[in-house]
Amino acid sequence: MNNKSDILVGIDLTKTYGELEVVKGVSLAVREGEFVSLVGKSGCGKTTLLSILSGLEHPTHGQAFLTGKEITGASEDELALFRRENVGFIFQSFNLIPTLSAWENVALPLFPMQMSEAERRRRATELLDQMELSHRLEHLPAALSGGEKQRVAIARALINHPKIVFADEPTGNLDTATGDAIMAILNHLHRQKGMTILMVTHEPELAKTADRVLRMQDGEVLS
Amino acid sequence: MMNLFKIALRNLLRYKRRTLLTASLITVGVVFVLVFVAVSGSFKAMMIGQITDAMLGHIQIHKQGYVASIDNLPLNLNLNAKTAARIDEILGSQKNIEASSPRLKFGGLFSNFVESTNIRLNGIYPDREFKTVPLLTSRISEGRKTIAKGEILIPALLAKGMKVKVGDSVVIVATNKDGSVNGKQFVVAGIMEGVTGPGGRDGYVHIEDAAEVLRMPELEISEVAVRLKDFDRLQPAFQDIRKQLETEFRKGDKFPLEIHTWEGLSPFFNIARMLDIMTFFIKLMLVALVLISVLNVMMMAVYERIREIGTMAAIGTPPGKILLLFMMEGLSLGVLGTIIGGGVGLLLLFILNVAHITFNFGQQQGLLLQAYVNPMDFVTIAVIVILVSVVASLQPAFKASRMEPIVALRHV
Numbered sequence: 001m002n003n004k005s006d007i008l009v010g011i012d013l014t015k016t017y018g019e020l021e022v023v024k025g026v027s028l029a030v031r032e033g034e035f036v037s038l039v040g041k042s043g044c045g046k047t048t049l050l051s052i053l054s055g056l057e058h059p060t061h062g063q064a065f066l067t068g069k070e071i072t073g074a075s076e077d078e079l080a081l082f083r084r085e086n087v088g089f090i091f092q093s094f095n096l097i098p099t100l101s102a103w104e105n106v107a108l109p110l111f112p113m114q115m116s117e118a119e120r121r122r123r124a125t126e127l128l129d130q131m132e133l134s135h136r137l138e139h140l141p142a143a144l145s146g147g148e149k150q151r152v153a154i155a156r157a158l159i160n161h162p163k164i165v166f167a168d169e170p171t172g173n174l175d176t177a178t179g180d181a182i183m184a185i186l187n188h189l190h191r192q193k194g195m196t197i198l199m200v201t202h203e204p205e206l207a208k209t210a211d212r213v214l215r216m217q218d219g220e221v222l223s
Numbered sequence: 224m225m226n227l228f229k230i231a232l233r234n235l236l237r238y239k240r241r242t243l244l245t246a247s248l249i250t251v252g253v254v255f256v257l258v259f260v261a262v263s264g265s266f267k268a269m270m271i272g273q274i275t276d277a278m279l280g281h282i283q284i285h286k287q288g289y290v291a292s293i294d295n296l297p298l299n300l301n302l303n304a305k306t307a308a309r310i311d312e313i314l315g316s317q318k319n320i321e322a323s324s325p326r327l328k329f330g331g332l333f334s335n336f337v338e339s340t341n342i343r344l345n346g347i348y349p350d351r352e353f354k355t356v357p358l359l360t361s362r363i364s365e366g367r368k369t370i371a372k373g374e375i376l377i378p379a380l381l382a383k384g385m386k387v388k389v390g391d392s393v394v395i396v397a398t399n400k401d402g403s404v405n406g407k408q409f410v411v412a413g414i415m416e417g418v419t420g421p422g423g424r425d426g427y428v429h430i431e432d433a434a435e436v437l438r439m440p441e442l443e444i445s446e447v448a449v450r451l452k453d454f455d456r457l458q459p460a461f462q463d464i465r466k467q468l469e470t471e472f473r474k475g476d477k478f479p480l481e482i483h484t485w486e487g488l489s490p491f492f493n494i495a496r497m498l499d500i501m502t503f504f505i506k507l508m509l510v511a512l513v514l515i516s517v518l519n520v521m522m523m524a525v526y527e528r529i530r531e532i533g534t535m536a537a538i539g540t541p542p543g544k545i546l547l548l549f550m551m552e553g554l555s556l557g558v559l560g561t562i563i564g565g566g567v568g569l570l571l572l573f574i575l576n577v578a579h580i581t582f583n584f585g586q587q588q589g590l591l592l593q594a595y596v597n598p599m600d601f602v603t604i605a606v607i608v609i610l611v612s613v614v615a616s617l618q619p620a621f622k623a624s625r626m627e628p629i630v631a632l633r634h635v
């Protein structure tokens with residue numbers, strides 16, 4: 001299972017909250033450049049599994065490898081650095097920082113690094129250009145529409161040139177048309193730029209666009 | 224660093240009213256402390272100044288045991304001429320001494336040829352005495368501001384009670400060391416206001432006249448008053464002088480002299496001490512005020528921003544940076560409060576000074592209140608406030624930095 005082109009590997013991952021077993025012995029692998037979607041009903045453990053695979057949360061049992069490095073058991077500081085260098089996140093509720101402008105939100109992952117303000121801004125602007133948000137650089141999140149917010153969030157996920165992007169219900173808070181536009185961006189990223197994406201959704205329709213669909217039910221991955 | 228600071232400031236601006244409220248709490252605290260420190264400091268300085276400059280001097284030297292029985296002005300506890308001369312020499316060689324004045328103190332009978340009363344007198348060298356206690360002349364309310372041989376300065380209450388005016392002749396009678404009695408006639412050169420405290424209602428004559436009244440074969444000295452160049456260096460100067468005198472006069476475990484600063488001679492030292500203690504407690508209250516208000520705001524800030532903290536952690540912001548971010552917010556609050564408080568406080572002090580507020584101290588009337596904070600005090604207060612703000616934000620900031628990203632992200 002752990003062959004060279006697997007960028008993400010989970011082995012027998014289990015997560016329990018007290019009595020509740022939320023993720024039950026899941027093993028999976030994602031290859032470099034693959035777009036995998038994880039679909040399942042609300043509450044079946046998708047977010048929990050994604051958190052474990054992306055190094056946001058420690059599993060109760062099992063191991064997870066990202067870009068060949070074992071992330072289970074690493075310290076918070078190591079994980080923070082690792083996420084910053086390798087992982088991009090897109091959340092259902094955007095999670096932009098309300099006090100920062102669009103470009104500052106995009107540049108946020110850069111700020112623990114030694115880099116000039118001009119360089120940060122240049123890189124953020126470039127990505128926002130690609131998201132067709134050049135006219136929104138200085139706007140605060142409150143002044144942006146849902147679709148615009150999510151595009152800012154995508155730009156933020158990409159700024160550190162991640163090896164993999166984790167998207168948790170990226171269209172969950174958007175209307176269908178806007179959601180489709182976001183999906184188009186993700187598909188574009190995957191096809192044109194070869195980005196590896198693991199996307200969680202509860203809508204089978206959205207999941208279909210991916211290279212591969214994993215079905216999750218009651219904490220287990222079926223296919 | 225610059226970015227963290229920017230984010231911290233924006234967060235403070237996000238809740239303008241709350242930030243302003245907290246900052247103004249700190250402001251009120253800073254203003255209060257500044258004004259208190261300035262006014263009590265001014266009062267203290269003036270009080271000490273009055274006591275030391277109008278009567279005591281900064282330091283006094285006596286023969287061992289004199290101070291304990293100073294109320295009855297004993298003649299058998301004087302310094303002999305040789306010792307007095309040696310002390311003079313030593314004091315003369317000290318760089319930090321501005322002036323010194325030997326005094327021959329005695330009690331006697333004061334008569335205006337009609338009736339008589341008790342009087343306590345200081346025999347002095349006028350020029351040396353006026354240099355050592357420069358405010359003494361300001362106490363002379365009538366007559367000439369100096370005395371010559373054959374003249375006497377008498378306290379105002381005595382002058383009033385005995386109906387004596389400047390230019391009148393009076394007689395001083397005193398018992399000598401050997402028990403015989405002697406008298407001498409003086410002309411009243413001036414009448415002086417009393418000051419509060421021991422010795423505040425003494426009269427003054429020339430020291431050679433005093434020796435004559437007391438029929439001293441050679442001049443003896445009861446006390447030597449010393450004025451320092453720099454009053455702020457009282458303790459080190461005191462230690463210096465003491466060491467010098469010890470090397471000169473100590474024989475085995477016998478030291479024939481005693482040396483005191485004004486603190487050991489005047490009960491007002493306790494009032495000054497009390498003002499210091501009050502100032503300390505007021506500063507403590509400021510610390511508590513800043514601590515509680517900043518802690519409160521920062522705890523709220525962390526609670527409100529749990530999801531934000533989760534996001535920042537998720538995208539790889541190291542815990543240390545998150546800690547720093549919240550500390551920076553606390554710091555900024557403290558700095559803001561200090562700047563406004565400092566500004567308002569100094570303005571208030573300026574107004575107090577311009578208003579020419581006066582107060583009375585003992586017999587001294589219309590002393591001008593000079594509310595003044597020395598820069599060191601100002602800096603200390605500012606540093607305390609800012610430091611306490613940082614300390615107060617430590618716990619909330621630590622909590623924020625330790626938050627598990629996924630728990631924070633799931634927070635609703």
Ligand SMILES: Nc1ncnc2c1ncn2[C@@H]1O[C@H](COP(=O)(O)OP(=O)(O)O)[C@@H](O)[C@H]1O
Nearest residue numbers: 017020022040041042043044045046047048049
């Ligand atoms: N910290 C937690 N403590 C207890 N239960 C939790 C915790 N986090 C998630 N759960 C539970 O785990 C289950 C799976 O949650 P989640 O992974 O968010 O599901 P999904 O993303 O598929 O909707 C849910 O029943 C949820 O209530």
Ligand SMILES: [Mg+2]
Nearest residue numbers: 046047048168
């Ligand atoms: Mg979920």
